Amino acid sequence: MENTKFTVVAHGGAGSNSEHCDGTDEAVHACFKASQMDASLIHSVARAVCVLEDDGRFNAGAGAHPRENGRVEHDAAIMDSNGCFGAVAVLEGFNNPILTAEAVSETEYRLLAGKGAAEFARERKMAPTRHHTIPGGGKDFSTPPKTDTVGCVATDGATFVAALSTGGMAGAHYGRVGDVPIIGGGLYAGSKGAIAATGDGEGIMMKMTAYRAYQLIEQGGKPKEILEEVIGWFTPADAIGLILVTPKGLAGGSNRSMAWSSGEFY
Numbered sequence: 001m002e003n004t005k006f007t008v009v010a011h012g013g014a015g016s017n018s019e020h021c022d023g024t025d026e027a028v029h030a031c032f033k034a035s036q037m038d039a040s041l042i043h044s045v046a047r048a049v050c051v052l053e054d055d056g057r058f059n060a061g062a063g064a065h066p067r068e069n070g071r072v073e074h075d076a077a078i079m080d081s082n083g084c085f086g087a088v089a090v091l092e093g094f095n096n097p098i099l100t101a102e103a104v105s106e107t108e109y110r111l112l113a114g115k116g117a118a119e120f121a122r123e124r125k126m127a128p129t130r131h132h133t134i135p136g137g138g139k140d141f142s143t144p145p146k147t148d149t150v151g152c153v154a155t156d157g158a159t160f161v162a163a164l165s166t167g168g169m170a171g172a173h174y175g176r177v178g179d180v181p182i183i184g185g186g187l188y189a190g191s192k193g194a195i196a197a198t199g200d201g202e203g204i205m206m207k208m209t210a211y212r213a214y215q216l217i218e219q220g221g222k223p224k225e226i227l228e229e230v231i232g233w234f235t236p237a238d239a240i241g242l243i244l245v246t247p248k249g250l251a252g253g254s255n256r257s258m259a260w261s262s263g264e265f266y
């Protein structure tokens with residue numbers, strides 16, 4: 001990656017259909033295009049996540065799975081290697097939760113949840129969704145959909161950024177929050193690289209997955225070896241997927257099917 005100016009990796013979540021990588025391709029290109037229009041790296045990555053949230057085939061934004069009560073609650077987070085972090089949890093009623101997470105990163109706060117997050121999103125004039133209760137709420141989740149969380153990591157050669165957005169676990173208790181807004185759980189970015197995870201949120205956060213993967217980068221690990229090691233921390237019963245970018249290159253993969261794409265732009 002020595003001469004690479006700009007590297008992006010995007011995923012559509014552990015369990016997403018790998019044939020849907022046209023959606024993750026579009027996200028990668030949206031990230032690069034935003035950067036070409038002078039957006040900051042953090043905003044360029046947020047634009048990529050907006051594409052995935054708007055896609056409708058992934059568990060985030062327009063495609064987010066409802067909770068047991070039929071309502072849709074979003075978690076999202078964004079972090080860069082300059083110490084910027086912002087997240088939302090249990091946010092209802094907005095098209096692109098990642099933009100609210102990005103807006104939180106510009107404040108004195110790091111994580112806003114629930115009604116306070118929604119009020120903040122309204123104050124920031126975020127676009128509302130028309131419906132956030134799924135008709136027929138309280139539906140049968142005995143065989144819940146298993147797709148999970150979208151994400152993007154990128155570097156411009158100087159800064160690293162990681163971002164995630166999710167509707168969370170389909171059919172879970174309302175108010176349940178997974179790994180997505182937990183720094184070092186679902187995502188981490190530092191001067192040596194960026195990681196965005198996807199899969200079973202409780203397991204991901206309890207293993208401090210993203211931060212421990214970052215430590216492997218700091219120890220000089222190669223991206224593909226780190227990916228394999230992290231997947232090995234999980235039993236086959238627990239879904240896990242990861243994308244990462246380091247000065248040594250990039251990797252992506254999951255112990256489930258997963259749409260993911262990368263782009264290196266010179």
Ligand code: GLY
Pocket residue numbers: 148149166167168169177178179180198199200201202204
């Ligand atoms: N990985 C997303 C979640 O468990 O909520």
